[in-house]
Amino acid sequence: RKEVEQDPGPFNVPEGATVAFNCTYSNSASQSFFWYRQDCRKEPKLLMSVYSSGNEDGRFTAQLNRASQYISLLIRDSKLSDSATYLCAVRVGAGTALIFGKGTTLSVSS
Amino acid sequence: EPEVTQTPSHQVTQMGQEVILRCVPISNHLYFYWYRQILGQKVEFLVSFYNNEISEKSEIFDDQFSVERPDGSNFTLKIRSTKLEDSAMYFCASRAGGNQPQHFGDGTRLSIL
Numbered sequence: 697r698k699e700v701e702q703d704p705g706p707f708n709v710p711e712g713a714t715v716a717f718n719c720t721y722s723n724s725a726s727q728s729f730f731w732y733r734q735d736c737r738k739e740p741k742l743l744m745s746v747y748s749s750g751n752e753d754g755r756f757t758a759q760l761n762r763a764s765q766y767i768s769l770l771i772r773d774s775k776l777s778d779s780a781t782y783l784c785a786v787r788v789g790a791g792t793a794l795i796f797g798k799g800t801t802l803s804v805s806s
Numbered sequence: 807e808p809e810v811t812q813t814p815s816h817q818v819t820q821m822g823q824e825v826i827l828r829c830v831p832i833s834n835h836l837y838f839y840w841y842r843q844i845l846g847q848k849v850e851f852l853v854s855f856y857n858n859e860i861s862e863k864s865e866i867f868d869d870q871f872s873v874e875r876p877d878g879s880n881f882t883l884k885i886r887s888t889k890l891e892d893s894a895m896y897f898c899a900s901r902a903g904g905n906q907p908q909h910f911g912d913g914t915r916l917s918i919l
Contacts, residue, residue, distance in 0.1 A: 740849060
């Protein structure tokens, strides 16, 4: 059973669309959750941490559902520059390593 | 904004040779990490380092690999007897502590011939 799973996509959406990604994790001891963005052949860049109560940063909203063991990312009013791969990352228990999903690819077109 | 820096950006090495990948973490960070990403695959954890010792490592991080913090700024990953399957992007990351997120360097692309 994979530890962190994401729908690989690709999600192809027009500019201005709203798009949502989900991520599921298998270890109930997971404590911290993050969304990273990765452009082609570049490093993961932190998009946002995910808090239990949900949190928003401009056009981006992240939510956590511990009971169902999934996190989500909602992007409103998509821009061309949002085209990238979005990585879900989970930190388990007392460890500090991040476990990454394989990522969901988003392509925003004009 | 402070950032993690990695050198070289691209390393080409013959199979069987040793390579050292270098990283300068963000200066006030306490936790340091190495990850790798084989082309088309997910980012995989290798090792974490805190207080001058390895705090956690994955099954990938076997005797072929070692890490060192030789001075107050550098953090290195050494890969001995490189194999073709070691070809990947290697990312260094650092974290301040607590629940702070990890920040990644822009990676070293390692190509084993």
